Amino acid sequence: MENSSYILYLEDDPLELIKFKMALSDLGHNIPMLNFENGQLGWDYLVTHINVLPKVIVLDLRMPVMNGLEFLERIKDHISLKRIPIIVLSSSENQDDILFSFDHQVAGYFVKPFDLDTYNEIISKIAAYWQSSKTPG
């Protein structure tokens, strides 16, 4: 397995996607990013590109077709994909969602904040994680 350096962002809301791209762009990082609008499309991509996996997956929870929790369950059961760090970025503050996510070894869980400055800080932390984390070779 070879790790690529891109972020895979699974998010169905185009506004969130624009915010994410803007925040990365404002940080000055040239981080390659790939987006799919639901867990199923993300899953299909990963299993067909097993040799170029993302360095980090940023995951929304509430998506159509296959939601984030279903995606988590499936990926953590896969021999090659289970080690990709996953950071949840969701509007859900539901304890059950948080517990489920950590039970499935997420690397972090962020609730989408109300104000844009706090959002940019979160994306900055995700970018820093992307930049400095070591992943299994």
Add this chain to the structure above:
Amino acid sequence: MALIYEHILYLEDDPLDIRNMQWLAEQNPGIMLHIVTDFESCKAYLASHRVDLLILDQFIHGEHYAKHPGLLNVTPYIILTNGSLQPSFLKEKPPLVLPKPLTLSDFEKLVGFTPDQAERPSLQNFDSIDNQKYRAEMLDLLQNEFKTALERIPIAVDHNKLGELRDIVHKLGGKFAFLQMKRTHTLTRTLEKHLAKGQLDTQQVFDLTEAISHALSILPKQSLRI
């Protein structure tokens, strides 16, 4: 008492009334009271700070507030007066008029009072987008999402499709956050939780559609796509 307003701006030129208002605010932890004593300072403050409610005396240094209509477009406002309101100046009736000196009882009604208007969106985040492509995409997206929501919400309510309604409401939350509509953003989260439990509060749905219409009316009308 439900605290609707946290940041209150008080425009007043009388030191005794200012002291009274400071005392009233001190009795209500959670309220951030800011004082300005003339129209220019008031405009400058409104332009650069978050203000949830503007309270102002009818006359400041002898000048009537209605001569500064720009002040009243920014945020909900309430007029205080020693006597009667001067109708000859007024093009529109203020949302609420209260007598001076303001009592604790009136003050508590006032900070829980919702003027008969939806929460005002802010275009600050939108205006801060330097990248024209993102700005155009964002505007199209907000316009389309709000228009679609206005069409889909009544249908979902009529057919009692609470799951579909929940999806619509969920997606609106982020848009209201982007437009800094805190009360409406909170409303979407509350409504979403109720819908998840199979509960439908039609008043909340009504308030939400009012807020969508209001947000839509504030957004720039033309597409910015190049």
